[in-house]
Amino acid sequence: MMNKYESFSNVAVIGLGKIGLTLAAVFANNGYKVFGADKNKDVINSINQGVSHIKNEPGLDQLVLNAHEEGCLWATDSNSEAVSQSNIIVVIVPVLVNEVNDIDYQYIDSAVQDIANGIKKGSLVIFETTLPPGDTQNRFGKKIEELSGFIMGEDFYLAYSPERVYSNRIIQDLQNYPKIIGAFNNKSLELASNFYKKALNCELIEVGSMETAEFSKVAECVYRDVNIALANELAKFAEEKNVNISEVIEASNSQPYSQIHSPGIGVGGHCIPIYPYFFINKGLNKGLTPLSRKINDSMASYAISKIEKRINSLKNKNVLIMGLSYRENVKEPTKSTTLLLINQLREKNVNIFINDPLFTDAEISNYGATPLSIKDKMILEIDVIIIQSFHKEYNDINFKDFTNCQLIFDGRNKLNQEEIKQLGIQYERIGGI
Structure with missing residues (x-):
């Protein structure tokens, strides 16, 4: 059944977590045949019954059901199988940090090996996972070249376009936030841009390189971490001076160039406490970026x-x-x-x-x-x-x-x-x- 569709309309989404499943469902509702891949068999079974395993994400249940009923979304626990059925591969497998804040590539390295084993000539591979600058080409593109025997930019095309969404409003953010795209060469950029125009129908920002696109996503998170650290530092000083920081922030932010964030007991999640280490561990180990991590974790x-x-x-x-x-x-x-x-x-x-x-x-x-x-x-x-x-x-x-x-x-x-x-x-x- 999988082979009856023309391959250029087929997309593999590698990783069916909250963002991956939402992307897969949106793609499937915008004219693509989508083959999702995830190692969790319960996730696969749920999706293949038209049921989203992700809750509290407005609109996702209906998109998954619609895609299932239209025969546009399938799931498998084999990355290589999904890739072999597709000519566009979107990778949204997490990269985390371990207990000592070293970058942990184990999941995405395994997925890239599977992609190399299943990739067809002429395919476009897009990474959406947040990555340290240079990883798309130097770690993953080269690994696909090594394992597949294909040449980057000739036998397969490579692009990077970071996810920029927020839990509980992912579908809305996919429509409203510009999609940043960097690519290995002009052909890769053309293919990636054409895909996102149809698949997401959103504004595009084409940047000069994959490294620029990678850097931009990490920079967004560093900005928020630094801003929160500043708010926390000001809040502690306000306590010493018997000043209410909430009133200060409201008053200060009435000036459009002031955008002080809110102080709080800490910063958590997949993004802000993790992605600054993608800079810190690559050389940015002095200054505001590492200091902000220490402040917020304290x-x-x-x-x-x-x-x-x-x-x-x-x-x-x-x-x-x-x-x-x-x-x-x-x-x-x-x-x-x-x-x-x-x-x-x-x-x-x-x-x-x-x-x-x-x-x-x-x-x-x-x-x-x-x-x-x-x-x-x-x-x-x-x-x-x-x-x-x-x-x-x-x-x-x-x-x-x-x-x-x-x-x-x-x-x-x-x-x-x-x-x-x-x-x-x-x-x-x-x-x-």
């Missing part, structure tokens, strides 16, 4: 120190962290500040509880904390609450039910501090007075 410790100043010792206290996810309304624990809080609180002999409506009790337990429902009578024994990610479900919490709570640390500046104080509970945050 905010969990700073928050704990502020709590201890208010209630003295945390030893044997019952502390509830609200939110395992790195941010609100997303089920994603990668680099979550909660993980830093768990490690540091454990060293202080704290009884750690976590509530997160997006995770099961078993999933929470895997992170070394006790899951706690807001309806559990154990909330009567909680001494301290730390707001780490403020999910929409938390809007309806009545904190007066926490009758033993001494302090709420509002790590995301979401609560009305006067209302908390009226309950007889101390209130603390980053940059507050």
Whole structure:
């Protein structure tokens, strides 16, 4: 069945996570036959039944169902099979950092080897995974050449176009954000641009090289990390001067050239805590970029120190962290500040509880904390609450039910501090007075 379609209308999407599946579904709804590949057999089975395994992504369920019913989207656990059926290959396999912040290529290296084993002459390979500058050509393009025997720019074409989307609004962002494209040569750029014009129907920004496109995506993340670090530094100084940083930021940002971000208990997710190391580990190891990483990762410790100043010792206290996810309304624990809080609180002999409506009790337990429902009578024994990610479900919490709570640390500046104080509970945050 797979071979009955003309190959130039076929696209392989390697990696069917949140972004990969959304890309595959959008491509399939815009006139392409899409062969998605992922190593998770449960993911494959779900997609081949027309069901998205990704939740909380508006519009994705319907796109996957539509593509399935139209016979335009199939999934396989073989990267090579998907590649062999296609002439356009889009790679969205994660590159992460390990525990000591060295770049971890294991997943994408394996995928590239599969691509080289399945690639056909004349194919276009586009990397969307965020990468250190130079990797598309020097690490992956050359590996495909080595394993396939094809010549880059002649037998296969190569481009880089970074994903630039935000969880819970990926489809919207794909339409609204310009698509940056860099390519190995003019033919590669022409093929990639023509593909994205049809596949996404969005504005394109063609840049002079793949390295420029790679650099631009990492630079976006470094900018945000540095800006947040600045906000955190200003917030701490504002506390010393008895100034409310939220008012400062609102006032300052009324001038269009001021765009100070919000301070907070930490920075998490797949992007901001990870991608700056793509520069740091390639030589940018002095200056604002590494310093910002240190500042933002120190905010969990700073928050704990502020709590201890208010209630003295945390030893044997019952502390509830609200939110395992790195941010609100997303089920994603990668680099979550909660993980830093768990490690540091454990060293202080704290009884750690976590509530997160997006995770099961078993999933929470895997992170070394006790899951706690807001309806559990154990909330009567909680001494301290730390707001780490403020999910929409938390809007309806009545904190007066926490009758033993001494302090709420509002790590995301979401609560009305006067209302908390009226309950007889101390209130603390980053940059507050």
